[in-house]
Amino acid sequence: MFYFELQPRFSDTDALGHISNTTLPVWFEQARMPLFRIFHPTLDVKSWPLIIARVEVDFVAQSYWHLPVEIRTGTGKIGNSSFQVIQEAWQDGKQIARGQAVMIHFDYKTNKSVPIPEEIRIQLAEHQIE
Template identity: 45%
Template sequence: MFKTIIQPRVSETDGVGHINNTTVPVWFEAGRNELFKIFTPDLSFANWKLVIVNTSIDYVSQIYYGKEVEVRIWVQKIGNSSLVLHEEMHQNDKLCAKSRTTYVNFNLAEQKSEPIPQQIREQLTEHMLEIHTAEIES
């Protein structure tokens, strides 16, 4: 699992007193930084490999300014050229949002997907989701 701590900012708080729903996808992306390094160690956009092809977010509970948020990301599935992430956002040990995101290993120069190399697959396996699918869907 990848873990990232987010410190909510006043500017991310909306008029009803909680973190705006448009902020949550940005925080999930921030939680993927270590994943990006697996595919593109130098984080160079010239060598960038991952493109997002799908994401869905369930907003489970409100998130508030003033208390840190923990983003947790697991690899749920590794395909030939794609991977699916299971992502969660917690505040005060409470699940606040969850996401399912699919990325493709993509060659920007050739504009086509490429198989995920074995060395990267091995690194991804270290972050595989270890809970049952039924628990994810509840």
């Protein structure tokens, strides 16, 4: 599992003073960076090998701008050419959100999914969550 801590910005809040529901997917994407590096250590977008097929976020509790947030990221099911990303957001000892994303190993030249190489599958499995 990967851990990423961030300090919410005042601009991440909505009119009610809570962290906006549009902010969590952005934080989750930022916290997927270690998984991106497994596939593509340079992060060069000219040869990017992933696309996102699905994003799902459950908002569990209210969250606020003045307290740090920890994003926990791991993997779920690993398929032939896709894998599931499991994420949780925690603030002040409470889970505030959980999410799942499906990432696909993708070849932009052929516009098709491609199998995940075995060495990458092994690394993804090291971060698998039950």
